[in-house]
Amino acid sequence: MSGSRVVVIGAGIAGLAAAHRLAQRGARVTVLEASDRVGGKLLPGEIAGARVDLGAESMLARRPEAVALAREVGLDDRLQPPATATASIWTRGALRPMPKGHVMGVPGTAGALAGVLSEEGLARIEQDAELPRTEVGDDVAVGEYVAARLGREVVDRLIEPLLGGVYAGDAYRISMRSAVPQLFQVARTHTSLTEGVREIQARMAANQQTGPVFMGIEGGVGTLPLAVADSVRARGGEIVTGAPVTELRREPSGGWRVVAADRVLHADAVIVAAPAPAAAGLLRAEAPEAAAELDTVEYASMALVTLAYRRSDTALPAGSGFLVPPVDGRTIKASTFASQKWGWIADENPDVVVLRTSVGRHGETKILERDDTALVDVSRHDLREATGLDATPLQTRVTRWTDGLPQYPVGHHTRVARIREHVAKLEGLAVCGAQYDGVGIPACIASAYAAVDRIQGDLTAVRELTANPVQSLHGGAGE
Numbered sequence: 001m002s003g004s005r006v007v008v009i010g011a012g013i014a015g016l017a018a019a020h021r022l023a024q025r026g027a028r029v030t031v032l033e034a035s036d037r038v039g040g041k042l043l044p045g046e047i048a049g050a051r052v053d054l055g056a057e058s059m060l061a062r063r064p065e066a067v068a069l070a071r072e073v074g075l076d077d078r079l080q081p082p083a084t085a086t087a088s089i090w091t092r093g094a095l096r097p098m099p100k101g102h103v104m105g106v107p108g109t110a111g112a113l114a115g116v117l118s119e120e121g122l123a124r125i126e127q128d129a130e131l132p133r134t135e136v137g138d139d140v141a142v143g144e145y146v147a148a149r150l151g152r153e154v155v156d157r158l159i160e161p162l163l164g165g166v167y168a169g170d171a172y173r174i175s176m177r178s179a180v181p182q183l184f185q186v187a188r189t190h191t192s193l194t195e196g197v198r199e200i201q202a203r204m205a206a207n208q209q210t211g212p213v214f215m216g217i218e219g220g221v222g223t224l225p226l227a228v229a230d231s232v233r234a235r236g237g238e239i240v241t242g243a244p245v246t247e248l249r250r251e252p253s254g255g256w257r258v259v260a261a262d263r264v265l266h267a268d269a270v271i272v273a274a275p276a277p278a279a280a281g282l283l284r285a286e287a288p289e290a291a292a293e294l295d296t297v298e299y300a301s302m303a304l305v306t307l308a309y310r311r312s313d314t315a316l317p318a319g320s321g322f323l324v325p326p327v328d329g330r331t332i333k334a335s336t337f338a339s340q341k342w343g344w345i346a347d348e349n350p351d352v353v354v355l356r357t358s359v360g361r362h363g364e365t366k367i368l369e370r371d372d373t374a375l376v377d378v379s380r381h382d383l384r385e386a387t388g389l390d391a392t393p394l395q396t397r398v399t400r401w402t403d404g405l406p407q408y409p410v411g412h413h414t415r416v417a418r419i420r421e422h423v424a425k426l427e428g429l430a431v432c433g434a435q436y437d438g439v440g441i442p443a444c445i446a447s448a449y450a451a452v453d454r455i456q457g458d459l460t461a462v463r464e465l466t467a468n469p470v471q472s473l474h475g476g477a478g479e
Helices: 013-024 065-072 119-130 142-150 152-167 181-189 193-207 223-234 276-283 288-294 343-348 372-387 412-423 441-455 460-467
Strands: 005-009 028-032 044-047 050-053 088-091 094-097 214-217 238-240 245-250 256-260 263-267 269-272 299-310 321-323 332-336 352-359 395-406 429-431
Touching: 005 013, 005 256, 005 263, 013 028, 013 065, 013 223, 013 269, 013 441, 028 223, 028 263, 044 299, 044 395, 050 343, 050 352, 065 214, 065 223, 065 441, 088 152, 119 142, 119 152, 119 193, 142 152, 142 181, 142 193, 152 321, 152 332, 181 193, 223 238, 245 276, 256 269, 269 276, 269 441, 276 288, 288 412, 299 372, 332 372, 352 372, 372 395, 412 429, 412 460, 429 441, 441 460
Parallel strands: 005 028, 005 269, 028 238, 088 321, 269 429
Antiparallel strands: 044 050, 088 094, 245 256, 256 263, 299 352, 299 395, 321 332, 332 352
16 A cells, blocks of 8 residues: 555545545545535534534544544544533423433333323333234334334334434435344344343443543534544645546556546546445446446435524523424424533633524425525524524524435445445445445444555455444434
């Protein structure tokens, strides 16, 4: 790897992580990014003088990749866990405490969901122990399987908002094997789902994992890609923004020819870290079968509404925010009380309170056709209904993430395996990003590291990701 020339296409966190790993190993790296900035879905910003995230705001700390990368690029002293891990769910007309004792919304006992579900819903969970086995085959939709075992109310009131916060998708379409691999494994080996969940919980207790589940960064998670990019440059790497790649072709003598704007680059290897539509376009000439598979990847669009208030005008409930089940018919799907969730925001801005709401799910297009003013108005309406907050904000910002989250339908794992099989036929080519191994930050980084190993001929990391998908958990409230 030392001295080889590698081009990385895409400067989201996956592409930057790949470039960083390559630079560490002595490669000469060029990163080409179509947009005018690095970071992808990680975006730092400001509102009413407060530093905030306008994209993803937390990263799973129980996986090592994201926290380790942050430390490698000098952010160790800025890592901070959430100031509160207490969240609520806005359902059946009230803010209710988020239940504990569940795995992505699936309880070990009916009592764990008391207060959120109706008496009928709790009684339906109890039937799980008497039901015959539900076969899951090679994969199954999370909502379909859990509804069959425990009833639809568990799915509609808890699993939907939790999975919706991760994928902005539909629990009745999302792959259990890819999205909640722990549950898929117990579904294959247990007749009773609640019994399987209790086994997962016992195993977690025996492992005695300590420390926070999630981690943020002072100044925002959006500062991570900036620090990674600086580290890549410090190691001699080149990062070019505003450089959409228009051609990727195999050289007759080996290696790759990459055309971007007015530049033609020749590389020993290429890592494609672009979203599925762009990746499909790039691969169509040399890997048409992989491109065809990538063409089938669907995306969900969403918008984040960030609002800043005078602290003297607000009196929010305790906790980090709340989730909203679609079944309740509200417009927003979640709200994060950012100033309560992240201590550094409150410390830096004692007179300001920052909140976020999110709107939009897979298949929901009408809401996102509204202009920014309308999205702010509907967010304020729902916040008033949920919390009583009726003050006028100091400032608002709407950040739209069009086609921001890839969907993981049933059979996602086999689609990814087929893409990698086709790509593997071409020496010096690999792919990574949110559409393969998980949408969370650690998953994207793990995907990037596997791609780097792949172009060096080491398939160990790819096999590990295939066998053990990276679960992208929800951060408790918000997005």
